[in-house]
Amino acid sequence: MALNFWVSWWERLFFNPNWFDWVIISLLSPLSLIFGTVMLFRRLLSRSKSYSVPIVSVGNLTVGGSGKTPFVIALASKYSYVTIISRGYGRETRGMIEVSRDGKVLVDVYKSGDEPMLMAKSLAHASVIVSEDRHQAIELAIKRGARIIILDDGFNRVDIQKFEILLFPKLIRNPFPFPAGPFREFGFVKYFADLSLREDDEFRRVVKIENPTSKMFLLTAISNPMRLQPYLPQDGSIIGYRYLEDHAYFSKEEIRKILDHSGATTLLVTEKDAVKMEDFGVRLSIMRLSLEIDSWVFDRIDSYLHEVGEGDNKISL
Numbered sequence: 448m449a450l451n452f453w454v455s456w457w458e459r460l461f462f463n464p465n466w467f468d469w470v471i472i473s474l475l476s477p478l479s480l481i482f483g484t485v486m487l488f489r490r491l492l493s494r495s496k497s498y499s500v501p502i503v504s505v506g507n508l509t510v511g512g513s514g515k516t517p518f519v520i521a522l523a524s525k526y527s528y529v530t531i532i533s534r535g536y537g538r539e540t541r542g543m544i545e546v547s548r549d550g551k552v553l554v555d556v557y558k559s560g561d562e563p564m565l566m567a568k569s570l571a572h573a574s575v576i577v578s579e580d581r582h583q584a585i586e587l588a589i590k591r592g593a594r595i596i597i598l599d600d601g602f603n604r605v606d607i608q609k610f611e612i613l614l615f616p617k618l619i620r621n622p623f624p625f626p627a628g629p630f631r632e633f634g635f636v637k638y639f640a641d642l643s644l645r646e647d648d649e650f651r652r653v654v655k656i657e658n659p660t661s662k663m664f665l666l667t668a669i670s671n672p673m674r675l676q677p678y679l680p681q682d683g684s685i686i687g688y689r690y691l692e693d694h695a696y697f698s699k700e701e702i703r704k705i706l707d708h709s710g711a712t713t714l715l716v717t718e719k720d721a722v723k724m725e726d727f728g729v730r731l732s733i734m735r736l737s738l739e740i741d742s743w744v745f746d747r748i749d750s751y752l753h754e755v756g757e758g759d760n761k762i763s764l
Contacts, residue, residue, distance in 0.1 A: 458511075460628075461511065462511060462620065462621070462671045463673065471627075476623060476627050479623045479624040482624050482626070483632060483633040486603075486633075487636065489605065490632070490636065490639065493606050495606055496606060498607075500588075500593055502585070502598060502607060502608070502610070503595065504598040504602055504607075504609045505518050505519050505597060505599060505600070505601070507615065508613060508630050508631055508636065509616065509630055510625075510629045511616075511674075512669060512670055512671060512674060513614040513616050514650065514652065514738060515599060515600060517652075517736050518738055520566055520569045522597060522745075522748070523570050524573075526594070526752075528592060528595065529570075529595045530574040530575070530588035530595075531570075531576070532581055532585065532596060532597070532601075533566070533575065533576075533600065534577065534579060534581075536560055536693075537561060537562075537696075538557065538563075540558045542579070543580065543583055544559065544577050545574070545587075546564065546566075546567045546575040547567035547570075548574045548591065549572060556722050560694065561668075561719045561720070561723055562599070564723075565718055566599070568722060581601070581607060582607070585607070611640040613637055613642065613643045614645075615637075615643065615644065616646050641751070650738050650739065650741065651738065651739045652678070653738070655735045656715070656732055656734055657732065657734075659684065660713045660730075660732060661712065662709075663685055663711055663712070663713050663715040663732050664686060664687045664706065664715065665687070665688035665714075666697070666702070666714050667691070667716060668697070668723075669717060670693040672690040678734065679715075687705075687709045696723055697720070699728075702729055713731060714730070714732065716731055717736070718734065718735060
């Protein structure tokens with residue numbers, strides 16, 4: 448299914464509003480004030496539970512991609528006995544599922560969701576769990592021997608005591624909370640985080656295209672797909688594109704039709720898309736994304752892990 452009109456309109460309203468969108472934003476702003484206030488009181492009044500192992504949360508205040516997945520991968524690759532816990536958006540299952548254990552993938556992408564599967568396949572020694580109930584997943588991770596737990600998209604889990612990292616895109620055109628804008632809470636809530644990092648300041652994206660060809664058709668199912676534009680080749684090798692809704696799955700038959708009708712030699716996809724096409728038997732050009740992260744960021748995280756990782760859970764860096 449292609450990106451429908453309403454999803455496309457909301458993404459424009461959130462990420463690149465025009466003059467008419469600002470009229471809609473102003474009309475929706477009272478609802479944003481109510482939503483932000485409710486979320487603020489929820490944060491202020493909640494009690495957080497502590498656990499016997501250090502927990503690091505990597506999250507964002509805005510919907511859409513801010514680099515969480517590559518940041519989690521970069522962070523998890525630094526340590527041993529790490530378990531990543533994610534909700535698993537877009538998966539076709541519910542409940543708690545072990546996606547991988549010590550680097551061994553245990554389920555398919557339909558049970559895990561695309562981002563958890565990408566993390567599982569990218570980390571040879573980490574474990575990945577998906578669950579709506581983060582407390583249940585944390586308890587399982589500790590039982591399995593985790594020394595460090597990373598919460599993917601965990602900033603809004605105010606009931607868990609953790610080291611908070613917030614990632615921000617380099618440009619925010621709409622600063623309003625939902626429904627008038629992309630923010631999940633008021634922007635000043637970032638001061639509740641231990642680290643607030645902005646793209647192109649504390650971290651930078653590095654994108655390399657694996658297996659580029661002269662005729663590539665861009666097909667992707669990510670939020671705000673226009674953010675790919677700066678990383679696309681400008682030599683005319685992109686001969687067409689189609690955007691699907693975030694986390695959408697692909698049809699092998701539709702993909703073959705795209706290749707036949709467009710004359711493309713390969714599909715250009717993100718890594719998140721590629722994990723859902725591994726068994727399709729089609730040639731892919733893959734946009735490999737990594738992050739360059741300032742060293743002081745890891746120093747701060749290491750200091751936290753040394754501080755809380757004592758006794759049997761002493762962290763070895």
